[in-house]
Amino acid sequence: MRTRPERSRDPTAGASTFRIRLAVAGDAPRLAWIRTVTWRAAYAAIMGSHALERVGKRDGERMRRAVADQRGGRRVWLVEDDEGTAFGYVWLGPQTDRALGKAGPFFGEVYELYLHPHWQRRGAGTALLVHAIWDLINAGLGPVMLWVLGENGARHFYEGVGGVCFGSRRIEFGGRTMTKFAYGWHEQLPLPR
Numbered sequence: 001m002r003t004r005p006e007r008s009r010d011p012t013a014g015a016s017t018f019r020i021r022l023a024v025a026g027d028a029p030r031l032a033w034i035r036t037v038t039w040r041a042a043y044a045a046i047m048g049s050h051a052l053e054r055v056g057k058r059d060g061e062r063m064r065r066a067v068a069d070q071r072g073g074r075r076v077w078l079v080e081d082d083e084g085t086a087f088g089y090v091w092l093g094p095q096t097d098r099a100l101g102k103a104g105p106f107f108g109e110v111y112e113l114y115l116h117p118h119w120q121r122r123g124a125g126t127a128l129l130v131h132a133i134w135d136l137i138n139a140g141l142g143p144v145m146l147w148v149l150g151e152n153g154a155r156h157f158y159e160g161v162g163g164v165c166f167g168s169r170r171i172e173f174g175g176r177t178m179t180k181f182a183y184g185w186h187e188q189l190p191l192p193r
């Protein structure tokens with residue numbers, strides 16, 4: 001899928017067009033780097049740099065496993081620019097938390113969605129999320145849900161793409177207690193591009 005962003009605040013930086021494709025084993029190191037850089041930028045203020053340092057060290061192995069694991073329709077889609085340089089990804093698959101059944105049921109989940117900071121706010125995140133939602137639905141894994149930290153501005157992003165908050169949970173991370181929120185797509189489905 002080749003998509004032209006609807007807006008670009010700085011046309012001299014970042015991707016002008018982008019393409020979404022399935023990630024393969026050789027993409028794992030690049031995806032790990034995107035995850036590490038994006039986490040540092042997005043979560044340093046929320047979680048503290050010490051906790052992030054520890055998480056970053058495990059990103060290589062994490063993304064290698066994510067790309068290799070295709071059980072139940074799990075997969076990773078990446079977004080890349082005209083030169084084939086990947087700058088974001090979405091990891092999705094079956095929703096496995098049985099405790100969520102009462103609110104749903106939700107059969108599909110977006111596990112992770114990360115855009116390198118340099119390429120954020122250019123429409124690629126919306127394109128990846130919409131692609132992920134419809135990929136899960138077409139694989140028989142709809143409705144779709146995901147989790148997002150309460151302190152994360154991405155909550156507004158998900159609401160803008162039609163997500164509806166239906167629950168919350170307290171979690172511990174790096175010695176801190178935080179709240180994460182569940183968003184679902186039942187009826188207000190974003191139109192595929």
Ligand SMILES: CC(C)(COP(=O)(O)OP(=O)(O)OC[C@H]1O[C@@H](n2cnc3c(N)ncnc32)[C@H](O)[C@@H]1OP(=O)(O)O)[C@@H](O)C(=O)NCCC(=O)NCCS
Pocket residue numbers: 007038042113114115116119120121122123124125126127147148149152153154155156157158160
């Ligand atoms: C959240 C994220 C995936 C969004 O992707 P993106 O390509 O930057 O977003 P888009 O350009 O498609 O944004 C569309 C709209 O969503 C809203 N939005 C996007 N990111 C936002 C943020 N951090 N805070 C508030 N609103 C946001 C805005 O209304 C935006 O429109 P605008 O740029 O015209 O104001 C991306 O910014 C990202 O990876 N952020 C850091 C990591 C993260 O939080 N991931 C989600 C974890 S659950």
